[in-house]
Structures are given as C-alpha cells and as structure tokens.
Amino acid sequence: MKEIPIPYVRSNQVGIVTVLLIAITFQLPWLIAALWIIQAAGLIFGLKANLFIMAARPFLARQAASARTETAELQRFNNSLGVGFLTCSLLSFALGWSVAGYIFAGMMGAAALGAILGYCIGCTIYFQYKQFRARRLNRG
Numbered sequence: 001m002k003e004i005p006i007p008y009v010r011s012n013q014v015g016i017v018t019v020l021l022i023a024i025t026f027q028l029p030w031l032i033a034a035l036w037i038i039q040a041a042g043l044i045f046g047l048k049a050n051l052f053i054m055a056a057r058p059f060l061a062r063q064a065a066s067a068r069t070e071t072a073e074l075q076r077f078n079n080s081l082g083v084g085f086l087t088c089s090l091l092s093f094a095l096g097w098s099v100a101g102y103i104f105a106g107m108m109g110a111a112a113l114g115a116i117l118g119y120c121i122g123c124t125i126y127f128q129y130k131q132f133r134a135r136r137l138n139r140g
Helices: 006-025 029-045 051-065 072-094 098-117 121-139
Strands: 003-005 069-071
Touching: 003 006, 003 051, 003 072, 006 029, 006 051, 006 069, 006 098, 029 051, 029 072, 029 098, 069 072, 072 098, 072 121, 098 121
Parallel strands: none
Antiparallel strands: 003 069
C-alpha cells in the first residue's frame, strides 16, 4: 500500500484552511469552487495532481524523505469527505442558500484545522466505517 509523507498531507490541509478562511471571510464562493477543483483533481488523479502538494513539494522534499507517513487509502477517504462537503457547499450556493454553503465550507475547514492540530475526524469516521464493515462481514 502506498504511503504519503505527513508534510505533504499537512500542506494540503494548510491550503484548505487558508483558502476557506479567505473565501468565508470575504464571502467569495468562487474560491470554494476553485478549492473543489483542486481537491477533486487530487481525488481523481492522485497526489501529484493536488496543487497545494505540488507547490509545497520543492520545499518539503528533504523533510518528506524521512517523515512519518499516512496510508494513501486513508488520505483518499479523507479527500472524498472533503470533496463531498465542498460539493454540498457549492450546491447550496447554486440553490441560493448562501448560509448553508458557508456552513458546509466551514465544516470542511474545521475538519482540516482539527487535523492540523492533531485530531483527524475523517480518520475517526474511517475507523468506525472499517469496524462496521468487519462486524457485518463476520455476521454474514
């Protein structure tokens, strides 16, 4: 299984938090759409397509070589959750529900900030999901 160095994961999280802080503070939904494109590209095409990681890679390559890692499967799961929140945000804006749009974006920003600070809600959801699947397979 492929592993992703934590400095690259953190660069993505910092990029998410930064863009969402600017978008929410200045009420710029188009920035949320741009973030959706960045995150969807990473989800579809992998780590090398994530703009935040591409920008950070030259500065973090030495650190990343000896850093702790995260499984690509977990990162992909977390990225899927993020794209889901951004999709709900953009759909809310499209329906004229600006407050809901910013709430969904804020939820993603809070999750990314929490991960930077040491608690990954996506990891907790992933663990519970895996436990649920294992219990279900063992019963059937």
